[in-house]
Every structure is written in structure tokens, then in C-alpha cells.
Amino acid sequence: MTAAAGLSEPRVIPHLDMDAFYASVEQRDQPALRGRPVIVSSPPTQRGVVGAASYEARKFGVRSAMPSVTAGRLCPSGVFVRPRMEADQAESRAIMALVRQGAGKHIQQVSVDEAYVGISARAPAGSPDARLESALPLARELKARIRQERQLIASIGLAPNKLLAKLASDFEKPDDLTLIRESEKVAFLRPLPVRSLHGVGRVTEEVLVRAGLRTVGDLQDHRGDLRALVGSWGPELKRFAFEQDDRPLDFGEEVKGISSENTFLRDIDDRPTLRACLWEQAQELAGKLTRHRLSAGTVQMNVRCGDFTTLTRQWSVEEAVQEAREIYRLGCWVLGREKLVNRPLRLLGLGVSGLREAQAWQLPLVFPA
């Protein structure tokens, strides 16, 4: 990890996030899908999990990591298309190459379609707002090049730190270009739901809302100690509510992934036993992700048969997962889709990769009543 830029040094951090990435790639490559509710998944008649949904499909409440059958029920007019992992990975590389060309090599790619761009070194002296505004031409250029050369839409947020930059890129999606000025920071954050703060997951949100804290403004005004609600993350949550975020950009080696595997004493094809094993692995991985404040964009299954044939298959989702039941559900689905258990297994392995910072305040499993 690189040294943190000092808090005293005003920074400009563009955050680039492709709009409905996987679904948009499909709509670009198949013009008949444009304007239609596209759901990247297996058909709703089969067991499966949604990888991504176009904006048209999101209007029906379709979200990634949701069972395909639920998506089909919410959105009967949905067009289900099968994912093309290789095409999506290639597209991601092409986009990040464009960003590097335009912005220099200092980018922190945080997922297949998302990156922070480090440009503080080139920001001119002057007021923080002037520095932010000086990054506007670069942001416009990146958006224009991605549109021209990849026929895809990127949203970009410009702000002095990662927390705000990510919120800014999300603010008026799709096709967003939002700059959060120094004088606008507090007003920008106040009305947002607590869930929009970096790392506030579903569970944390429930706890905060039960305590009457619905918006970031509520958190700012809260007089009590947030530790009573969210444990040791309280102080950091409070700092984030006041947009204080000095997390540095990390240009170092990304953590590749974590995995768990079991080798069986005798080869096994008994489904309940394999499912129980997978569930334990999913819980172990979810625990590690939570402790490291990470979530995963890709779930991978490894199997080895009695004759040592080894197969690895994976599946990516647009909104990263952290919970054991989501990882388990994705793992089960990869096993089924790829027919990986067509003979007894010697080894079953579950892994997650595409790790990104997230869920900073996913609650500890035990917290004060």
C-alpha cells in the first residue's frame, strides 16, 4: 500500500463506474436488446442467480445476486441473456486501458467496471474547489473516449476523497458527472440514506434505522456513541458521516482472492454431504471477507474427481457479495450449471475473487443489545 496522502493535502479523486456494465455490454452487442429490461442470468425456469440487470430491469426491482426465478416474477417482460465472462473481462481490460491512457498509470481498479483515478500529483495549487474543477476536462475526456471507442457509458464522480467520489459517481446515474465542492459536501450528504455510506450493509442499515437513524444527516446529529449500535466501527462511521475519509488510493498488488477446500477420505457424490461442505466453506469465506472489510465480485468452484481431473468454473456478479448465503447460492449454482458433480469428487473447493473494499461496517456477529 502506498503512503497515505496527508489529510492536509487537498486531493482530487475521480471515481469511474460503468453504468449497468454487464447488461450494457449485451445491449451494445445485440441492438435488439436496447431499451429492454435485460437480465444477465440463466432463464427464470432454471435454478440460477442474476449476474446483472439493465436499468430497464432495475425499475422492476431486479438486482444482482437475486435468484433468477424471483427476477422472472418481478419482471415478466425481462429478457434473460446468458453471461459472456470472457467478453466482459476483455471489455473491462479495454476500458481500464483507456483510463490509464487518459489519466496515467495511477489508477486503483476496485472491480471489473470501477476504478479510482489518482491525479493529486497533477492538481494545480489553489482552492480545493479550483483543484476539483481542474479535473473536469479529464473526466469529460474519459467519458467521451469510453463512449466513442467502447460504445458504453461511464459515470464519474469528482471529490476530495474516495467516499464522496463514489457517492458522486452514483448520484445521477446513468451518464453521471458529478462534482462535489467543498461548500456542498455537508448538504450533499445529509439527505442520503445511511445505506449509501461506504460499507453500510443491509444488517447495519436495519440496526441504524431501528434506532431512528435513517439519513446521513441523522448520523451527523446523533449525540450518543454509535459504538452502542454498530460496535467498534462507530467512530469511523461517524467520521464518514462527516465525509472525513483519508483512505489512500492503493496502487499496489490487488489481493487476488481467498478460498477454502476440502479433500474427502473417499470420493463423494452425495448431494446433501456436498452441500453441507459447501455451506461450511461459504461461512468461512464470508467470515474472512467480513473481517477484512471486503466483498467479492466473483465466486469460483474447484472440483477434483477420483481420477484427478480438476475443473475450475466461476461466476461474477455486478454487486459484490459478502454474506455466506449469497456465496453459497452462487457456488451451488456454478456446480449445477457446469454439471461439476457428474461423478464422485475427491475435492471440493470454493473461492472468491474480484475483491473490493466494501461493507466496512457489516456488523460483528455479536453486538450489544
Ligand SMILES: [Mg+2]
Ligand atoms: Mg457499475
